[in-house]
Amino acid sequence: xxxxxxxxxxxxxxxxxxxxxxxxxxxxxxxxxxxxxxxxxxxxxxxxxxxxxxxxxxxxxxxxxxxxxxxxxxxxxxxxxxxxxxxxxxxxxxx
Amino acid sequence: xxxxxxxxxxxxxxxxxxxxxxxxxxxxxxxxxxxxxxxxxxxxxxxxxxxxxxxxxxxxxxxxxxxxxxxxxxxxxxxxxxxxxxxxxxxxxxxxxxxxxxxxxxxxxxxxxxxxxxxxxxxxxxxxxxxxxxxxxxxxxxxxxxxxxxxxxxxxxxxxxxxxxxxxxxxxxxxxxxxxxxxxxxxxxxxxxxxxxxxxxxxxxxxxxxxxxxxxxxxxxxxxxxxxxxxxxxxxxxxxxxxxxxxxxxxxxxxxxxxxxxxxxxxxxxxxxxxxxxxxxxxxxxxxxxxxxxxxxxxxxxxxxxxxxxxxxx
Numbered sequence: 001x002x003x004x005x006x007x008x009x010x011x012x013x014x015x016x017x018x019x020x021x022x023x024x025x026x027x028x029x030x031x032x033x034x035x036x037x038x039x040x041x042x043x044x045x046x047x048x049x050x051x052x053x054x055x056x057x058x059x060x061x062x063x064x065x066x067x068x069x070x071x072x073x074x075x076x077x078x079x080x081x082x083x084x085x086x087x088x089x090x091x092x093x094x095x
Numbered sequence: 096x097x098x099x100x101x102x103x104x105x106x107x108x109x110x111x112x113x114x115x116x117x118x119x120x121x122x123x124x125x126x127x128x129x130x131x132x133x134x135x136x137x138x139x140x141x142x143x144x145x146x147x148x149x150x151x152x153x154x155x156x157x158x159x160x161x162x163x164x165x166x167x168x169x170x171x172x173x174x175x176x177x178x179x180x181x182x183x184x185x186x187x188x189x190x191x192x193x194x195x196x197x198x199x200x201x202x203x204x205x206x207x208x209x210x211x212x213x214x215x216x217x218x219x220x221x222x223x224x225x226x227x228x229x230x231x232x233x234x235x236x237x238x239x240x241x242x243x244x245x246x247x248x249x250x251x252x253x254x255x256x257x258x259x260x261x262x263x264x265x266x267x268x269x270x271x272x273x274x275x276x277x278x279x280x281x282x283x284x285x286x287x288x289x290x291x292x293x294x295x296x297x298x299x300x301x302x303x304x305x306x307x308x309x310x311x312x313x314x315x316x317x318x319x320x321x322x323x324x325x326x327x328x329x330x331x332x333x334x335x336x337x338x339x340x341x342x343x344x345x346x347x348x349x350x351x352x353x354x355x356x357x358x359x360x361x362x363x364x365x366x367x368x369x370x371x372x373x374x375x376x377x378x379x380x381x382x383x384x385x386x387x388x389x390x391x392x393x394x395x396x397x398x399x400x401x402x403x404x405x406x407x408x409x
Contacts, residue, residue, distance in 0.1 A: 008096040015103050015137075022107075025126045026114060035164075038126040042156070045133040049148075052140050060145045060310040063302065064136070067149050067315060070295055071157030071322045075129060077284055077329050078161045078398075079168075 007055035011048050018044035035079045042072035101141060108134045121177040125163045132156030145310035146231040149302075153318035158394055161325070165398065169271070226376035228308040235312070236379045240368045244358060247351040247386060254347070254393050258338055261401035267339035270400040288330030295323020299391065303383045307376060313350070313383040317390025324395040336392075336399045343392055350389030354382050 018041055025037035046065045053061030111134060115127035132155035139148035170177060218230045218238070225237055235243045299316040306312035327333045336343060357378050361369030370378050 005096055008100060012096060012100050012103065015100065015107070019103075019107055022111065022114070022127075022130065025130060026118065026123060028120070028123065031122055034120075034122045034126045038129045038160070041130045041133055045137055045152075048137050049140055052137070056143065058143070058145065060305075061140055061148075063305065063309070063311060064140060064145055064149045064152060066298060067302070067319060068133070068136070068152045068156075070291065070298060070319050071153055073287070073291070074157060074322045074326055075160045075164055077287070077326055078164045080284075 004055045007051045011051040011055060014044055014047045014051060018048065035076060039072060039076055042068060104134060104138055104141060108138060121167055125160065125167060128163065129156050129160035132160065146312065149310055149315045153315050157322060158318055158398070161398060165400070224372070224375070225379070227379060229306060229310065231310070232306050232312055232379065236382060237370065237375065240358070244354050244368070247354060247389065250390065250393050251347060251351060254397055257397060257401050262404050265402040265404035268402045268404065269335055269337045271403045284330035285332050288327035288332035292323045292327040292332065295319050299387055303387045306383060307380060313386035314390060316387040318394060320387060320391030321394035321398065324391065325398050336395050338396060338402055343396065346388050346392040348389070350386035353385040357382060
């Protein structure tokens with residue numbers, strides 16, 4: 001097993017941890033839980049992009065990861081800007 | 096290991112798409128849409144299509160996700176309960192049938208192209224003439240420039256359509272501000288905006304420059320620019336973009352304008368959108384930088400939304 005294989009294994013493991021975040025994205029129960037799940041997926045996605053870039057020895061994949069980091073943060077800010085605090089929001093209906 | 100990665104990724108993409116469609120919770124559907132965009136970006140990366148991956152992560156997952164979140168908040172502010180009416184069974188069955196047919200059609204079209212039959216060879220042979228090394232930029236701004244020129248005007252048209260939805264008495268007022276109401280959250284967002292905006296500017300400049308030889312380009316750079324601007328505006332670090340700001344309006348038409356002028360100048364040398372030999376790269380980079388600014392301004396104004404009249408303030 002060479003280094004590229006190790007990076008692929010890391011990418012698979014990261015992808016599986018990313019899958020765990022999908023449970024939170026589905027069940028919530030609070031609004032912020034859904035949004036934090038999206039953030040977690042974006043962060044893990046950056047990790048997968050980085051490991052994939054290392055495995056393929058392709059530096060431009062790091063640029064794709066950078067684009068992901070900058071834009072993932074916009075969604076959470078757009079969400080929390082709502083005047084009322086979402087922590088007080090009652091749990092939303094089950095999906 | 097690559098096979099395992101591809102299989103898991105495919106399963107997750109189909110799963111998140113299904114989840115986005117099946118959930119009855121609007122926010123969960125938006126979140127699954129964003130996740131779907133991120134996973135699709137990873138799938139493009141796995142296929143070594145970094146240009147497409149960047150565009151998907153930036154526009155599919157990033158900006159569209161923000162647009163959907165803002166739409167949900169505006170709807171809630173207007174008193175909408177965000178519960179859609181039950182779809183009749185025949186409509187669901189019809190949608191499933193139409194989508195399955197389209198998927199089969201696209202699948203058979205893709206599989207019918209032999210791997211050796213792609214355009215990579217002919218394009219690679221033409222690229223040295225342009226002086227750029229990224230085949231995607233070559234296709235978008237030289238071999239298929241007409242199409243890209245029209246796309247830039249489509250984006251402008253979308254913004255004009257959004258503006259047209261504002262009631263007459265809303266002009267020239269600003270769109271509903273997204274400033275954080277709470278002082279605590281506001282200072283965090285403000286500091287973050289001050290930090291991120293310069294980073295986004297540097298990154299956008301880099302993405303356009305890298306775009307001529309490596310994956311990147313005006314669309315990705317413009318999206319990063321818009322993201323940085325909106326974060327700074329939400330935190331209050333810069334003013335909320337207004338539709339009646341004359342500088343912003345000039346920036347909006349700068350990109351398509353420069354593209355059109357260079358295209359028309361080509362007529363003098365032979366035909367529309369003809370780059371004189373030796374100057375192709377300089378012109379492509381000039382078009383890309385002005386396009387990135389325009390796309391950034393357009394997306395930022397699209398996110399800001401239409402102007403809001405005092406009695407409609409949401």
